[in-house]
Amino acid sequence: MSKDDKILKEFTSKEYEHGWSVDFDVDQAPKGLNEDIIKLISSKKEEPKWLLDWRLKAFEHFKKMSEPEWSNLNIPKIDYQDISYYSAPKKKKMLKSMDEVDPELIETFEKLGISLLEQKRLSGVAVDAVIDSVSIGTTFKDKLSELGIIFCSFSEAVKEYPELVKKHLGKVIPAKDNYFACLNSAVFSDGSFCYIPKGVRCPMELSTYFRINASNTGQFERTLIVADEGSYVSYLEGCTAPMRDENQLHAAVVEIHAEKDAEVKYSTVQNWYPGDKNGKGGIYNFVTKRGICNGSNSKISWTQVETGSAITWKYPSCILRGDNSVGEFYSVAVTNNYQQADTGTKMIHIGKNTKSKIISKGISAGHSHNSYRGHVNVLKRAKNSRNFSQCDSLLLGNKCGAHTFPYIDIENKSSMVEHEATTSKIGEDQIFYCLQRGIDEENAIALIVNGYAKEVLKQLPMEFSVEAQKLLSLTLEGSVG
Amino acid sequence: MIDASELKDSVENENDLVTKEIKTKSLKNIAPSFKNYREEYKYTPFIRRIEKKFSSFNPSSDIKNHEEYRELIPDSEKYYIVIVNGSFLKQISSLPVEIEINNYKGLTKENREIFNSTYSKTDDSNFDIFSTINSIQHQNCLTFRINKSTVLDGKISIYNIVDSKNPVYFRKCFHIGKNSKVSFSEKFIYTSHESYFSNSVTEIFMDENSNLNYFTDQNINKNYHYNSINVFQKKDSISNFHTYSFSGAIIRNNLNIKLTEKNCYANMYGFYAIKNSSHIDNHTSVDHIDESSISNEHYKGIVDKDSNGVFNGKIYVRQKAQKTNAFQANNNILLSDSAKVNTKPQLEIWADDVKCSHGCTVGQLDEDALFYLMSRGISRKDATSLLLSAFSTDITDKIEDEDIRENYELMILRELEELNHE
Numbered sequence: 001m002s003k004d005d006k007i008l009k010e011f012t013s014k015e016y017e018h019g020w021s022v023d024f025d026v027d028q029a030p031k032g033l034n035e036d037i038i039k040l041i042s043s044k045k046e047e048p049k050w051l052l053d054w055r056l057k058a059f060e061h062f063k064k065m066s067e068p069e070w071s072n073l074n075i076p077k078i079d080y081q082d083i084s085y086y087s088a089p090k091k092k093k094m095l096k097s098m099d100e101v102d103p104e105l106i107e108t109f110e111k112l113g114i115s116l117l118e119q120k121r122l123s124g125v126a127v128d129a130v131i132d133s134v135s136i137g138t139t140f141k142d143k144l145s146e147l148g149i150i151f152c153s154f155s156e157a158v159k160e161y162p163e164l165v166k167k168h169l170g171k172v173i174p175a176k177d178n179y180f181a182c183l184n185s186a187v188f189s190d191g192s193f194c195y196i197p198k199g200v201r202c203p204m205e206l207s208t209y210f211r212i213n214a215s216n217t218g219q220f221e222r223t224l225i226v227a228d229e230g231s232y233v234s235y236l237e238g239c240t241a242p243m244r245d246e247n248q249l250h251a252a253v254v255e256i257h258a259e260k261d262a263e264v265k266y267s268t269v270q271n272w273y274p275g276d277k278n279g280k281g282g283i284y285n286f287v288t289k290r291g292i293c294n295g296s297n298s299k300i301s302w303t304q305v306e307t308g309s310a311i312t313w314k315y316p317s318c319i320l321r322g323d324n325s326v327g328e329f330y331s332v333a334v335t336n337n338y339q340q341a342d343t344g345t346k347m348i349h350i351g352k353n354t355k356s357k358i359i360s361k362g363i364s365a366g367h368s369h370n371s372y373r374g375h376v377n378v379l380k381r382a383k384n385s386r387n388f389s390q391c392d393s394l395l396l397g398n399k400c401g402a403h404t405f406p407y408i409d410i411e412n413k414s415s416m417v418e419h420e421a422t423t424s425k426i427g428e429d430q431i432f433y434c435l436q437r438g439i440d441e442e443n444a445i446a447l448i449v450n451g452y453a454k455e456v457l458k459q460l461p462m463e464f465s466v467e468a469q470k471l472l473s474l475t476l477e478g479s480v481g
Numbered sequence: 482m483i484d485a486s487e488l489k490d491s492v493e494n495e496n497d498l499v500t501k502e503i504k505t506k507s508l509k510n511i512a513p514s515f516k517n518y519r520e521e522y523k524y525t526p527f528i529r530r531i532e533k534k535f536s537s538f539n540p541s542s543d544i545k546n547h548e549e550y551r552e553l554i555p556d557s558e559k560y561y562i563v564i565v566n567g568s569f570l571k572q573i574s575s576l577p578v579e580i581e582i583n584n585y586k587g588l589t590k591e592n593r594e595i596f597n598s599t600y601s602k603t604d605d606s607n608f609d610i611f612s613t614i615n616s617i618q619h620q621n622c623l624t625f626r627i628n629k630s631t632v633l634d635g636k637i638s639i640y641n642i643v644d645s646k647n648p649v650y651f652r653k654c655f656h657i658g659k660n661s662k663v664s665f666s667e668k669f670i671y672t673s674h675e676s677y678f679s680n681s682v683t684e685i686f687m688d689e690n691s692n693l694n695y696f697t698d699q700n701i702n703k704n705y706h707y708n709s710i711n712v713f714q715k716k717d718s719i720s721n722f723h724t725y726s727f728s729g730a731i732i733r734n735n736l737n738i739k740l741t742e743k744n745c746y747a748n749m750y751g752f753y754a755i756k757n758s759s760h761i762d763n764h765t766s767v768d769h770i771d772e773s774s775i776s777n778e779h780y781k782g783i784v785d786k787d788s789n790g791v792f793n794g795k796i797y798v799r800q801k802a803q804k805t806n807a808f809q810a811n812n813n814i815l816l817s818d819s820a821k822v823n824t825k826p827q828l829e830i831w832a833d834d835v836k837c838s839h840g841c842t843v844g845q846l847d848e849d850a851l852f853y854l855m856s857r858g859i860s861r862k863d864a865t866s867l868l869l870s871a872f873s874t875d876i877t878d879k880i881e882d883e884d885i886r887e888n889y890e891l892m893i894l895r896e897l898e899e900l901n902h903e
Contacts, residue, residue, distance in 0.1 A: 395833035
């Protein structure tokens with residue numbers, strides 16, 4: 001066995017670190033997808049009638065839709081009737097402070113290395129932790145509410161700020177947008193709601209940690225972020241799921257509204273269970289993320305580090321409606337074993353002088369397939385628009401694949417669009433250079449890969465950046481090209 | 482609109498047994514071709530537009546007096562082949578002795594063998610609806626046999642003449658022998674200014690160490706044209722494709738190259754300068770099947786008023802194709818706000834020891850460069866023409882033969898004159 005093979009084997013046999021499951025008292029709905037289940041979810045959450053109607057309307061439409069086939073993914077048939085659409089840790093009593101949170105739950109977070117208490121004290125990050133559909137424990141609420149910032153669970157927002165939710169829900173991603181968004185609209189369980197009032201700069205990073213805990217429950221998160229005129233917010237999302245043999249479905253929706261002069265930065269680190277080395281199990285991650293720059297000079301920036309999930313289907317997009325608005329997309333997607341990723345972005349330029357930038361770095365190893373799929377559309381009235389896209393792929397081993405599908409549609413003469421892509425492996429000469437200087441092969445590769453992804457990693461907030469770098473070097477340890 | 486019974490009849494009426502077999506096979510490809518249509522023709526509503534013009538896909542075989550067609554050939558041509566509405570007119574063609582050109586149906590059994598490896602291999606891999614229809618509807622497949630070690634100076638022109646209100650089908654099959662070197666220049670001439678439709682499928686088989694130059698130029702006003710060229714290269718062979726498009730209601734070019742053995746070299750160059758509601762769609766694919774091959778692709782385009790330029794380049798690098806070098810670029814200049822460009826450079830790679838890159842740009846002429854020229858007393862119009870023709874030289878420079886290059890340069894200059902300079 002050559003050294004390459006040995007190292008590759010070592011690395012493929014690495015078990016998923018976050019694979020454990022805590023037994024809470026779980027309140028779970030029976031399996032199946034029908035109107036009664038939707039009514040049940042709605043009544044459990046004590047939702048108003050308009051929201052139930054909205055869900056039912058989405059479900060009506062969902063029944064008429066069929067699964068999309070265009071992606072470069074091999075998706076095993078999903079039985080939507082075999083999934084439980086609601087599960088919540090049983091409510092014992094109303095929680096007033098963090099001390100009252102189930103210690104087991106706190107332990108769960110500690111295993112993940114994101115202890116709420118620690119974070120509250122040390123890092124100044126407010127965490128709205130979501131475990132299996134119901135939000136528990138929202139920190140820093142008081143501090144945020146002083147500034148008029150609303151950061152709470154989605155169900156709470158529906159109760160307390162129905163007008164705001166009603167005004168923005170489904171406006172960027174309509175219920176009928178696509179198959180998975182439509183499913184989410186019908187059965188979404190919980191999520192986060194965030195509103196930054198006019199002229200407020202959110203003083204801390206807002207963060208949510210999602211975990212899929214109970215087995216066989218699809219998690220249908222819904223996040224809505226509204227940044228009013230001149231505001232700024234940086235939002236973090238991190239995900240881990242315990243090891244399960246059966247595939248779990250995750251169909252989330254994230255909507256962002258950025259008004260005039262507002263800026264929203266959305267960062268994700270996703271390391272859900274990718275399945276074992278034979279491709280068994282793992283999460284199916286079908287996410288619809290889209291932001292709209294409504295007002296002029298607004299900005300939305302997506303940063304993602306995707307290392308987990310058996311299948312990833314995700315295209316965080318920007319609709320640049322306001323003049324001079326800016327959209328950015330930075331992505332590192334790593335696939336290993338039998339993972340499949342089809343990810344990218346859409347940049348729709350509508351307003352004048354709009355700018356967008358796409359940096360996508362794909363790394364494939366093992367038998368995995370990694371695709372970039374992007375769409376840059378400059379409409380006729382989007383005069384003087386500018387786009388730059390770069391999508392690079394790195395191949396480790398000769399059984400994996402890297403694919404690029406950029407769609408570029410330009411409809412006026414004053415805009416400039418550039419796209420470039422390369423595919424390569426880690427060069428012998430690069431490794432040789434490092435070896436020469438006394439850096440061993442392992443570290444040389446970590447160094448090169450980190451350098452390769454640097455452009456994206458540096459966009460992440462500090463805490464995330466460290467986590468992401470750790471994830472990267474862990475996943476790619478010893479993959480000599 | 483595609484009438485299944487009409488296609489079945491075409492298969493039923495085929496007398497030649499081998500051809501009938503091919504057609505029967507193609508009939509089965511109709512369904513998968515339709516499945517592909519939505520993505521492959523995303524920006525080119527070809528069937529919908531054709532539907533309005535034609536009630537049937539049945540071909541036409543009427544041919545007028547040969548002398549009328551002879552007049553269409555310039556005197557400067559030395560070797561030329563005239564094909565009218567899909568039928569080869571040997572009487573008015575001028576052929577070099579080194580090349581055997583015959584209808585497939587007229588070949589002896591032994592001679593057929595040579596072409597059986599390529600004839601109608603196209604649909605199997607591509608499932609393009611127009612190629613499939615061509616396979617079913619074409620009446621004659623014209624075979625070109627270049628024996629081994631044949632080196633021809635100068636080019637052989639192929640005049641495809643479309644003179645029918647019904648759809649016209651051209652079908653060609655080339656076998657280029659070992660160590661041969663040839664150049665072909667293909668032209669499509671329509672006797673009407675609008676609404677004729679021709680569908681051309683060409684299959685080219687290149688043996689070891691052969692060398693081919695293939696030029697296509699399309700300036701067909703408001704007519705419709707589908708052109709599919711499918712190449713199979715064996716080891717050490719070199720192919721150079723040059724495609725120039727200037728006008729057409731819809732032109733769709735499919736150029737599919739399969740590098741089946743080691744050390745193949747494929748060059749694809751394209752240039753389009755379009756205006757007045759023209760729609761040009763170039764789809765190319767290079768399939769690196771074996772190792773150490775090189776492919777190089779560069780398409781450039783200038784798109785003016787109400788026109789639409791579409792480019793889709795695919796590079797496939799199979800697992801076995803290590804040490805592949807593949808390069809692809811597409812540059813576009815938009816001259817008007819009513820012009821549109823849709824481009825999709827696509828890479829699909831399964832091998833790790835490769836160097837692949839692609840790039841594409843859409844933009845306009847550099848204002849600074851224009852200003853520089855204008856400050857030296859050159860009018861805006863002339864300065865624009867100058868810069869645009871400079872833009873095209875990246876492509877024309879790749880033509881080895883000096884006469885042919887000059888010819889294309891002149892052709893481009895003439896076309897650029899007519900573009901709109903706002």
